[in-house]
Amino acid sequence: MITQIEGKKVAVAGDKKSLFKSLFNFDVKTYTMILALVSIWLIFSLATNGDFLTSRNLSNLFRQMSITGILSIGMVFIIITGHIDLSAGSLMGLLGGIVAILNVWFKFDGVVAIGMTLIAGLAIGLFNGWLVAYKKIPAFIVTLGGLLVFRGILVGVTKGTTVASLGPEIKFLGNAYLIDGIGIALGIVAVGVIVYNTLNGRKLRTQYGLSTVPMPVEVVKIVFATVLIGLVVIVLNSYQGFPVPVLILAILAVIFSYILTRTVFGRRVYAIGGNGEAAKLCGINVPKMTLTLFAMHGLLVAIAGILLTSRLNAASVAAGQNAEMDAIAACVIGGASLAGGVGSVGGAIVGALVMSSLDNGMSMLNIETFWQYIVKGAILVIAVWFDIATKNKK
């Protein structure tokens, strides 16, 4: 009986929702992220007299964020299942080193070197996953060990030297720009997908009597998204074109967002993170899923490592240091919960954009490194604090 009354109340509240309210009725988390991003950009624009917002700098910013972004995509899967990866930065450095060594020292063709590095990433990910899933060692410990081991291997193998001057195929990935037309085409496709998804989802929801937001709100949202995509394309095109790493990030984001939100696999990822025991009771093979996730994450780290080496045109001993912290922070700022069960690829990427914006803006202002650390650390803690504070109010 009690529930019945509750149910009615909710229904009534739903009817009364005004157009205006439902327009702004996102998650509080979405607000937090967007607010954080806008205020950071605003501060940097004022501090740099607008230099921050030039198309040249924004293009650079997007290129920089693509590496953190790719790491965050893998990381968010790991975090949603309630695990953590502290070794991502070291592993990225090591894999970046492997691709450079194969290409420069052993004269492997760029494509072959990339292929071998991807396989190495997958294999190391599998090994980490095996330790976590089947040997039941907490991921925190496994990857804390990895943090040191992978960095150690990199230093040992390169003997502390920088491996430089890579082949053109590898350089292309991190540095090239695509001609204007491709950016425009991608933008149009993206808008098309958004419109199709919105309309299709609406149709289904109406059919099953689920609450839908009013059509005008939907239209406003689509227009907003279109403008945003248009702006990004215009900004990128007005510099040198669509950067290849950004394209890679975009493709990976679409693929993994699809995996997380639309597939059986993704549903199981959330289930494991939400309640592993209940997931097992539903017949989900939790260890096998964990293994797969770590392998997948290893592959993504390999891609990030190749891009990093490519962009710097060299593999150095310190490459990727603290990158895992940026990735974890990006996921958390993007709404993921370290307790598991909550998080999204989109959020992680916006989080990565926040972290990269801080790096980029503070470098432009010639702020000393120690201040950069302090600010980034503080922003992370404040973001989580805000999240907890808003959650408690409910």
Added chain:
Amino acid sequence: MDEVILEMKGIIKEFSGVKALNNVSFKVKKGEIHALCGENGAGKSTLMKVLSGVYPNGTYQGEIVFNRQNLIIRNISDAEQVGIAIIHQELALFKELPVYENIFIGNELHSKGFVNIPAMLAKTQALLKEMKLDVSPYTLIKHLGTGQQQLVEIAKVLSKNAKMLILDEPTASLSEGEVEILMNILAGLKAKGVTCIYISHKLDEVFHLADNVTVIRDGQSIGTVGIKNLTKDDIVRMMVGREIVDLYPKEVHVTEQEILSVKNYTVYDPNELNKEIVHNVSFSLKRGEVLGFAGLVGAGRTELVAAVYGFHAGKCSGEVYLSGEKIEINHPNDALQQGIAMVPEDRKRHGIIESMSVMQNMTLANIENYRLQLDSIDNCKELTDANYYMGKLKIKAPGLDALIKNLSGGNQQKVVLAKFLLRKLKVLILDEPTRGIDVGAKYEIYNLINQLASEGIGIIMVSSDLPEILGMADRIIVMNEGRINGEFINQNLDQEQIMHCAVGGATK
């Protein structure tokens, strides 16, 4: 001897609208051992938690008079201050700490700002001697057996100079020998003038120890009687003697065809490698049959069915035959593929995923059957199915996409049921299917059980609710301490027979 040391008057304690204690009054005389009896969930433990400060003053109604003083207990240390100490059913010891630190935890002896270890050791030694417990004060708790741990727990309470000791099912995990030691200790305490409240299902112990017995049923005190004027049957009758309203819409669909057979199943404790929880149990189930498993909490029923489903964390051995064919189940997925499903006892821990929606919870066990190309989920089919079961089971929720944690217990339970009904089932295991849910939802679940039985599904129903088992089962297996202690065809049975069997009595 006749001085009343404790009187609890008109105690009412509610849990979200459900009265766990309804106007309970309870008197204990000084220096006696007073037994408190009642079925699982009757309210015994709740009453003792009120007394010992687990539920602080203000969360319940009524008054407590102790030693002629009106007592206001805000927390556990308030209760300890006046000399009331409780030993809970689940032991609250620190496994990685030695005996003496456990005994003095929170009350460490100190001098000049430092912990006075020699004094604590000496006092511990004296206490252990009194307990006839032959262990060193330095032994870590994890190296002690459960019975010894229980004795340490008692020593801990005695170190606080308790005037009144509450023991909640102290012998549930003790061996015969340990029970005897405990009995002697309690007799010794009684001689010293310590009052004991003794909660137990084991009537033999009650008769051996107690001076007076109070029976609680459905949150109400039924009466206090001197043990000399009672027989075991009297107590059992007082414990279960409620009027059974026709809450159970039983239909019989049992057939002769055997669908599931479990042979020689032994289940081990997940924490202690060689400790058996279930000893060599065999049973069978027919198509359309509702097989009830009765017994007290801790009899091994949950572990048995979880092991059959492949969900038990510890080791298990034995054979399972489905429609005459031997099957291997090592993981719940193996069971699901064979058409066996289980609705777990602990809904919050094993049944639902709080961060997911009603629909996502409902379709999780069947999600592989919604798979389209590229591993994508068939939203249309998923919505159709979820919608169908939402209507069929009358699940009251704001919508399919509402988070499941916002639903009432009964509706959550229906979602958990729907989760498995989406699959083609041959056997459905229900572990405490109606625990903590309201009467209306219970009735709907009983109807659903009837319907499933009529479709030829074999149903195993583990329940501690005797009227429910008697109302719904075709056949009842009674377990006691990991063994099957009796099997009854559910005809002209009464609760007393089942209860008698569940507490370890021989089958009549």
